[in-house]
Amino acid sequence: MLIDVMTEDRRWRALDLNALADRAAEATLTHLGLNADDFEISLLACNDTRIAVLxxxxxxxxxxxxxxxxxxVERGADRPGGVPDLPRPGPDAELGDIAIAYETCAAEAEAGGKPLSDHTTHLIVHAVLHLLGYDHIRDEDATLMETCEVAILGKLGIPDPYRP
Structure with missing residues (x-):
């Protein structure tokens, strides 16, 4: 299994988060030329109270x-807009951990007029890219990361989340 999901907030179960998270992570890794079967990610599906503490x-x-x-592992590129050093199967198989909060995600989806499943998929793609060294602090890095997100989501049939 690519993603090991620990569900603390039961509201995530209605979304079938396990399948959604695997699909999002697999699409992200595949887009970058990586075999999803070679890697592992842990996901904590929690609420706003828990994520605020974290x-x-x-x-x-x-x-x-x-x-x-x-x-x-820190994989970020030294050069603004540079592609991060992608992991290889083996010792780098554990990519890292993600936590996602139900109330905030649901409120953002509603405010944006998006299905919760689409918004959650976007956030998981975004988080997996962070695990792989992508970032959005510098403008050039943000452009690279958002371009990847839009391409991955497009392959999943989800509209560009950055388009107004």
Whole structure:
């Protein structure tokens, strides 16, 4: 199994998060030329209260957020807009951990007029890209990451989340 999902908030079960997360992660890895069967990711499906604690512990921000990710290895590119060093099967098989919060995701989906499944898929694709070294702090990196997200989501039949 590519993604090991630990569900703390039962509301995620209605979305069939296990299948959705596997599909999103597999599409992301495949888009980058990686074999999804060679890698593992842990996903915590939680609520806003839990993710707020994690956000404060790891980022010093005591409020909920939609998704957090913790890569097992730093793979980011040194050059702005550069492609990160992608992992290889073997010791790098564990890509890292992701946490996703139900209330924030549901509220964002509703505010954006998007199905919760589409928004959640986007956030998982986004988080997996973070595990692989992609980032959006520098403008060039954000452009690269968003371009990847849009392409991956397009292959999954999900519209561009950045288009108004």
């Amino acid at each position: 956000n404060e512990d790891f980022r010093g921000r005591p409020q909920p957020t939609n998704v957090l990710s913790w890569p097992s």
